[in-house]
Amino acid sequence: MALALSGCGSGAGTVKVSVAAYSSNPLCAKASAHWPVTVSSQTARKVSVSSPTVRAWGNPAIIARCGVGTPAPTAAGCLQTNGIDWVSSPLDDGTRFVTFGRSPAIEVLIPTKYAAWGLAAFAAAAGQIPQNAGHCS
Template sequence: MHRRPRLILVLSLAVAALLALGAVSWWHWRPLRVSAPADAANPRCAAMADDLPAKVHGQGRVRTTSGSPAVAAWGDPAVIWRCGVTPPGATTDECLDVDGVDWVVHVLDDGAAFTTFGRDPAVQVLVPHDYAPEPLLLSAFSSVAGAVPQGANHCS
């Protein structure tokens, strides 16, 4: 008589563990919601996508909801690459030269947005605070973004 309640308890715990594991797996494999920028269909974006790194800061690629090659993401929290964003014009925001590519920095509540300056199509890299100091990650993208010729605008 004592075996049946113990068996029910063991089965209940097993079912609870499987449900919890399933919830974690579903959350982990759920694609990251990212929209494609307005100029994502630019052929230069597709060409750059072929040269994106497999890992960024030791983090592998994660799936996104965007079907566009102009969007990519790595890690959790995700570092997000978006090609085809509106190129920034004249700005008072900080501007950095990283490996020969100029990036305009826009500080966000949860990290920073870096957008190539003087290049069209423009590339934006969203970097969460978890990867601080955020500009260090730009080296992973500068060689790819540098494939787009530099225009007249430069960091001063």
């Protein structure tokens, strides 16, 4: 996962990203319509794919993708922000957050520069995908 975030580059050009495996799920189209305009006061950037299910903001880039696999049940690294459960895992240069208890899941990669402050901006998008029985405890 460290490669996913560090591969973004630090320049202000196009952010290199890939479409997630389950991005064709209709719930991703619904969630993508609710991506935030700004994240941590950072504006959107151009991404290398033409899919509404992938978005980036700021420099270094905060990246969001809908359609990643749902994480396994866990208590470690599980947190709730604005009513959305997330599983976090450290990266070399930031943190990876994946929605928990929602399928398909949304992945947000946040560089260390921003900490996790930007995570709340994704509540509207994540809330478009129904919560199943999985919750952070």
